[in-house]
Amino acid sequence: xxxxTGGVDQRRLFExxxxxxxxxxRGPRPTLTLAxxxxxGITIADADGLDGLTMQRVAESLDVTKMALYRYVPGRxxxxxxxxxxxxxxxxxxxxxxxxxxxxxDWTRQLFDRFRRHPWAHAATxxxxxxxxxxxxxxERVVAALAGTGLTxxxxxxxxxxxxxxxxxxxxxxxxxxxxxxxxxxxxxxxxRGREERFPALHAALRGIDPNTPDQAxxxxxxxxxxxxxxxxxxxxAAVPRHPGGxxxxxxxxxxx
Amino acid sequence: xxxxTGGVDQRRLFExxxxxxxxxxRGPRPTLTLAxxxxxGITIADADGLDGLTMQRVAESLDVTKMALYRYVPGRxxxxxxxxxxxxxxxxxxxxxxxxxxxxxDWTRQLFDRFRRHPWAHAATxxxxxxxxxxxxxxERVVAALAGTGLTxxxxxxxxxxxxxxxxxxxxxxxxxxxxxxxxxxxxxxxxRGREERFPALHAALRGIDPNTPDQAxxxxxxxxxxxxxxxxxxxxAAVPRHPGGxxxxxxxxxxx
DNA sequence: GTACTCTGTATCCGAGGGACACAGTTTTGA
DNA sequence: TCAAAACTGTGTCCCTCGGATACAGAGTAC
Numbered sequence: 001x002x003x004x005t006g007g008v009d010q011r012r013l014f015e016x017x018x019x020x021x022x023x024x025x026r027g028p029r030p031t032l033t034l035a036x037x038x039x040x041g042i043t044i045a046d047a048d049g050l051d052g053l054t055m056q057r058v059a060e061s062l063d064v065t066k067m068a069l070y071r072y073v074p075g076r077x078x079x080x081x082x083x084x085x086x087x088x089x090x091x092x093x094x095x096x097x098x099x100x101x102x103x104x105x106d107w108t109r110q111l112f113d114r115f116r117r118h119p120w121a122h123a124a125t126x127x128x129x130x131x132x133x134x135x136x137x138x139x140e141r142v143v144a145a146l147a148g149t150g151l152t153x154x155x156x157x158x159x160x161x162x163x164x165x166x167x168x169x170x171x172x173x174x175x176x177x178x179x180x181x182x183x184x185x186x187x188x189x190x191x192x193r194g195r196e197e198r199f200p201a202l203h204a205a206l207r208g209i210d211p212n213t214p215d216q217a218x219x220x221x222x223x224x225x226x227x228x229x230x231x232x233x234x235x236x237x238a239a240v241p242r243h244p245g246g247x248x249x250x251x252x253x254x255x256x257x
Numbered sequence: 258x259x260x261x262t263g264g265v266d267q268r269r270l271f272e273x274x275x276x277x278x279x280x281x282x283r284g285p286r287p288t289l290t291l292a293x294x295x296x297x298g299i300t301i302a303d304a305d306g307l308d309g310l311t312m313q314r315v316a317e318s319l320d321v322t323k324m325a326l327y328r329y330v331p332g333r334x335x336x337x338x339x340x341x342x343x344x345x346x347x348x349x350x351x352x353x354x355x356x357x358x359x360x361x362x363d364w365t366r367q368l369f370d371r372f373r374r375h376p377w378a379h380a381a382t383x384x385x386x387x388x389x390x391x392x393x394x395x396x397e398r399v400v401a402a403l404a405g406t407g408l409t410x411x412x413x414x415x416x417x418x419x420x421x422x423x424x425x426x427x428x429x430x431x432x433x434x435x436x437x438x439x440x441x442x443x444x445x446x447x448x449x450r451g452r453e454e455r456f457p458a459l460h461a462a463l464r465g466i467d468p469n470t471p472d473q474a475x476x477x478x479x480x481x482x483x484x485x486x487x488x489x490x491x492x493x494x495a496a497v498p499r500h501p502g503g504x505x506x507x508x509x510x511x512x513x514x
Numbered sequence: 515g516t517a518c519t520c521t522g523t524a525t526c527c528g529a530g531g532g533a534c535a536c537a538g539t540t541t542t543g544a
Numbered sequence: 545t546c547a548a549a550a551c552t553g554t555g556t557c558c559c560t561c562g563g564a565t566a567c568a569g570a571g572t573a574c
Contacts, residue, residue: 007308007562018448027520028570051264054561067563068522076562123383126429127376128441136448136456144458153465157442158477165426165478166419172383173418184385185414191275191393199393201401208410220415221422227488228481264531284551285539311530324532325553333531 009074010130013081016073017132030071032062037072038086041079045120050080053120080124085132087118091141100233101226103145108163108222111138115171122172150236159229166225170218185209266331267387270338273330274389287328289319294329295343298336302377307337310377337381342389344375348398357490358483360402365420365479368395372428379429407493416486423482427475442466 016034040061045053055076059066073079092110094103115121131139142160143153151159173184189206196203273291297318302310312333316323330336349367351360372378388396399417400410408416430441446463453460 025520026518026570026572028522028572030521055563056561065523066561067524070563071521119384123380126380126383128444130444131448136445136459139445140456140459143462147458147461153462154470154473155477156462157466158474159481161426161430161474162423162478162481165422169418169422169426187385187387188393188396191388199397201404202393202397204404205400205410205413209414213411216411217415217418220412221419221482224416224419224485224489225478225481226485228483228485231484231488232481282551283539283541283549285553287552312532313530322554323530324534324555327532328552 007075008077008081008129012074013078013130016078016082017085017130032064032068032072034072034082035086036062037069037079038082041083042087042118045080045083046118050120050123053080055079081129081132084121084124085134087121088114088134088138090134091138094141094145100145100149101230104142104159104163104226104229105222107138107141107145108167109218111164112167112171112218115168116174119172122168125168149233151233155232162225163222166218166221170221173217174215186211264332265334265338265386269331270335270387273335273339274342274387289321289325289329291329291339292343293319294326294336295339298340299344299375302337302340303375307377307380310337312336338386338389341378341381342391344378345371345391345395347391348395351398351402357402357406358487361399361416361420361483361486362479364395364398364402365424366475368421369424369428369475372425373431376429379425382425406490408490412489419482420479423475423478427478430474431472443468 021034037058041053041058044057044061053076055066055069058079059069062069069079073082088111091107095106098106139157139160142163143156146156146159185206188202189209192199192203192206278291294315297315298310301314301318310333312323312326315336316326319326326336330339345368348364352363355363396414396417399420400413403413403416442463445459446466449456449460449463
C-alpha cells in the first residue's frame with residue numbers, strides 16, 4: 001500500500017502509460033484489455049462521476065469479477081489515470097494555415113470539449129501526477145505553435161499552463177447538459193437577492209445578465225488570454241528584432257504598485 | 258441519503274453557510290462549534306489531504322465520538338463545504354489607492370495564497386456547489402474593482418472566473434513546500450528525454466529552463482490576463498469616449514509593454 | 515506429458531460513512 | 545418543585561468499497 005501521492009504505484013503506472021504492450025508468454029490468454037477496461041470506466045464515470053466509479057461496477061460491465069481487474073490495473077487510482085489518458089486522446093491536428101493564435105484558439109476549444117464531455121476529468125487532474133503520452137502530445141502542440149514567436153521556453157510552457165487551466169476551469173462551469181442560461185448565475189442571483197446592500201457590485205453585475213444569451217466565459221477568457229500573449233509577442237518583436245532568445249525583457253506585472 | 262449533487266443536503270448546507278447562528282433553547286449546551294469543527298477539519302486536511310480527512314479523525318482531534326459531529330454537520334460533504342468557506346475566509350481589503358489593475362493583481366495573489374495554503378481546496382471546489390458568504394464576498398471585490406471600467410456585468414463576472422481559475426490552477430502546480438526548481442518540469446524533462454523526436458518542441462522548450470529560477474507561471478499568466486483585460490477596457494473607452502467620470506485615467510508609467 | 519506460469523475466482527478483512535436507539539442534561543411549563 | 549419536552553453525546557450496527565490472499569483452471573515450454 002504505497003501511500004505515495006495518494007496511493008498510486010508510480011512504477012507500475014509508468015509502465016501502463018508508457019510501456020509497450022508486451023504480449024505474455026504462458027498461461028491462459030487474457031479476456032480483457034487495458035483499453036477495454038479504461039473504456040468501461042469512462043462510460044461509468046461519464047454517467048455517474050468518479051464517485052460512481054467502483055471496481056465492482058467496472059467489473060460487472062465487463063462480465064468479470066472485481067478482482068479480475070487487479071490482474072491488469074494495480075488499483076483504482078491507476079485505473080483513473082488510464083481513463084484520463086484515454087479520455088483526452090490524441091491531440092487534434094492543428095487547423096491548416098493557421099498562425100499561432102489560430103492554433104492555440106482551436107487547441108483550447110478542443111481541450112475544453114474533451115473536459116466537458118468527461119466532467120470527472122477535472123477531479124482526476126488535481127494534484128501532481130504522471131502525464132501520459134497523449135497528455136504530453138497535447139502539450140507539444142502548444143509549444144510547437146509558439147515556437148518562433150520569440151517567447152522563451154518557460155514562457156511557452158506558462159502559456160500552455162494558462163490555456164489548460166482555462167479550458168479545464170470553464171468546462172467545470174459549463175455543465176454538460178445544463179439548462180441554458182446558466183444555473184450558476186441563477187444561483188448567484190438567488191443568493192444576492194435580498195442581500196443587495198452586502199453585495200452591491202455583484203447585484204449590479206448580475207442585473208446585466210440576459211438569461212437567453214449563452215454563457216460566453218470560454219470565449220471571453222480565451223480572447224483576453226490570447227490578447228495578452230499577442231501583446232507580449234509583438235512587444236518582444238519590436239524590442240528585439242533579431243536573434244530571439246537573448247536577455248528577455250521581463251516585465252512582470254508583479255507586486256508593487 | 259440524498260444523492261443530489263454528490264450527496265449534499267442543499268437545504269441544510271444553505272442554513273449552515275448562510276443562516277444565523279440561532280442559539281438552541283433546551284437541552285445540554287453543545288460542547289462544539291461549527292467553527293471549531295471546521296478548523297479541526299482544515300488542520301487535518303492541510304496535513305493529509307481530503308483523503309486523510311475522516312469523521313473519525315476530526316472527532317478524535319476534538320475529543321468527541323464520531324457520531325457527535327453529525328449533530329452539527331449533516332455529513333462529510335457539508336463539512337468540507339464549511340471548511341472551504343472558513344479556509345478562504347474574508348477577502349482582504351483592496352490596496353489603498355490602487356486602480357482596477359492593481360486591485361485585481363493583489364486579489365488574485367491573495368486568493369492564490371489561500372489555495373496554496375490549503376491544497377485540498379482545489380479538489381473541494383470541483384463541480385457546481387453552493388457558495389458561501391465569504392466566497393461571494395471575494396467575488397464582490399472583483400466586480401467592484403471593475404465597476405466603471407466600461408465592462409458589462411457578464412464581462413466583469415467572466416474576468417472573475419478567469420482570475421479565480423488562474424489562481425486555483427497555479428496553486429495546484431506550485432506544491433506548498435516542494436523542492437525549488439519545480440518537480441513538474443523535472444518530471445516532464447525526464448519523460449521527454451529519450452523521446453526527443455516525438456516531442457521536439459517540448460524538448461526545445463524544456464532546454465530553456467533554469468532550475469534555479471523560481472516558477473513564474475503565476476506572474477506570467479496574471480500579467481497576460483490583465484494585459485488582455487486592459488486592452489479590452491481601453492478599446493471600449495476609445496469607442497465610447499463620453500461617460501464623464503467613468504473610466505479612470507490609469508497610466509502610471511511604463512507598465513507591461 | 516509434466517512442470518511452470520498466468521488468469522479469473524472466492525473468500526476475507528479493514529476502513530469509512532452513516533442510521534438508530536438510548537441515556538444524560540438542560541429548559542420550559544404547571 | 546416537579547414532570548415533560550427537547551436537545552446532546554454515545555454505543556452499536558450495517559453497508560459499501562478497496563484491496564490482500566489463496567486457489568483452481570488454462571495454456572505454454574521443455
